[in-house]
Amino acid sequence: MMEPKVRVLVVDDDVVVARTVQRILATREYEVEHVGAPDEVRDLLERRVAVEDWDAIVLDVNIGELNGLRVLAALRDAGNRTAVVMLTGDDTASTATAALRGGAFHYLVKPINAPMLLEVVDLAVRHTAVHRDLARPGDREATPGLIAGKSPAMAELRRMVPRIAGTSVSVLITGESGTGKEVLARTLHQASPRSKKAFVALNCGAIPEGLIDSELFGHTRGAFTGATSARPGVFVEADGGTLFLDEIGDMPLPVQARLLRALQEREVRPVGSDSVRPVDARVIAATNVDLARAVEAGKFRADLYFRLNVVSLRIPPLRERPEDIPGLISTLVQRHAAGQTPTIDEDALAAMVAYP
Template sequence: MSDQTTAPDDQPDAPNDPWLARAHILVVDDEPGMRNFLTRTLTPRCARVEAVENTAAAGRLIDASHFDLIILDNKMAGRTGLEWLAELRRDGFFTEVILITAFADLETAIEALRAGAADFVLKPFRTKQILNAIARCLDRAALRRENFVLRRQLGASPEPEKPGRLVGTSPQMARIREMVARAAATPTTVLITGESGTAKEITARALHDQSPYSAKPFVPVNCAAISSEIIESELFGHVKGAFTGAASSREGLFFYAQGGTLFLDEVAELPLALQAKLLRVIEDRKVRPVGSDREVPIDVRLIAATNADLSEEVAAGRFRADLFYRLDVFRIHLPPLRDRPEDVEALARMFMGQISAQLGLPPLALDDETLKRFAAYPWPGNARELRNRVERGLIMGAFDVPHVEDAGEAETDDLSELEKRHMLRVLDAAGGNRAEAARRLGVSRKTLDRKCAEWNA
């Protein structure tokens, strides 16, 4: 039996909320009049509205596709809304829920909060009331996701890759911009390859910004920076009591990227056991929070990146072949800076403008001699090394212009030998501290350890 058999018919303008127009909303109420009222109210204002009469039908819908918000009646025949909501939360279902009821008392309100309702609206309500409640929930959820992602970015690395543009006049960069534009228009999984410092995250952001997902979150994840013990929980979330220390349920990064893009950087560093689970997520478009029996639908565009040769990793048994083929649908390879010296000047000028503004320092002149020396240098650390050189020059007030021989390239053109020399030189400069050397190189500690083992260093 429904709480309320009629609904008000006033229709004032909706709140000016940017998330409302993109929202997918599910209405669960056993009274046809209320379902019809909410459907008429929300359909012209939202991306998608579904309305069902009971929790069984609602369960089938949320098992099949993602919803940003559920408007849930409490008093229904069979199971109450609160009982169903409590069950969903125990199973790791994190979508926002507004409980509507005609029987409002303190006990019901407390139960609603304990069960995980985001808001509580008393029937009968005016159109503006429910629209304001929806706007509050969507805004709160968006802010929570943005704050979570920002905290991760700030805590993940002392030197996160800075947002920017795909800069350069070389034929290689023109081709990359063309590939980004083509891939951005589709939901296809993209694999970005290239050496450390070649702006893989910037390329991923460009894909996101040019895509239909651009209004939704871009969530970058450095797979090498998360320990193997917690990475499954970080990606998929967990329910209360799933493991020691899981005092409450928590959303995973796939949830925070819902409707947007999840960028898995250094994907080759994922543990093999998790690779199998990631493959299933890609194929089924569902994630299972740790400790839950329920799979939650996701709508996420996946971009992966690596500086490793995944074919070699597959041959060595360190990366699953089936996951490699699932990720390698559309590949964008970023060439090293030494192969496109004509891009050095544009990058240096961009970095100069960005960093001088950030540091509050006047820009240094990039004279012909400096630019000539920059163009001749092989930049083993790629664009990241160039950026660091510009920043150091701004702080010191003059450029320490590199020479070709500084990179150890005078005697060899072998790229693996150049990589070895550069990494060992940085390790030596860091006093043998591998964690610090990995930070300076822009690679994971695991990658540096593996390289040192190969070189018996």
């Protein structure tokens, strides 16, 4: 039985650009539908906006008198989960920020780069498939002991973990310090086909800028003062497994560019080396920073944000889920009780739950 063709909708009033996109995507044998005339776009907004007929949408920011960002907003307001790739002639941070805040999967700057378009649309198709799967009801959950809590938010995380773990897409975990972002990342790794390989964690905010390249990509002997022996770097250490990049929002901009290249090319070049090494590591990133605001401020690359944010998971702080506090306290007490069975005074427990 033949698999159904991947369907891509192109929304652009520039026929030359639309044909270029169609020609490039035809090399993947994607089925491409073009909408460009104002009446066609209005019909899309009025009658087809909630219909998920496509696996990806390529949408121009400017469509004649219409605004592509408004089309994007209409899609999202209607609950359409299809990944949207924005096309723009403006490469300023404000445009990228408007796109990502509006729910775009990625954005590309014209003139169109064929390899980049193919790569981004391929990722968009995978993104759509993952999010449609996550939207379907399912009973299987992650091990409760790994993601503790009876609140709806934590139950939803447990429901999502097995589905996300089975893919190789990048995941961005957000949450305040201490909410358990690394625990969630380890849970994803342990539930994945990569579980028999290494889980390697790197705190991007704890390493000086001058050393982070070496930590990420490795170095050769003598590459710099103090490099008395070669080191593989965390990408190579996590080859076949999972690389957890904690506090990704603290990574310096020049390093972000080199990280983006490693993610795009799936290869690393150790510091001091003339050769590259292929790597296959699933990347899970975490941050307590509002990356959308960091992009707007010019402190974080928009293209790296889009690359990491294929699936986003948020861990709410305990003040938003006080019903989880008793169970969490019980788990911690038992873990550190050295075989004893201590009890928690009810007034003390109530005070902790009520603490602002």
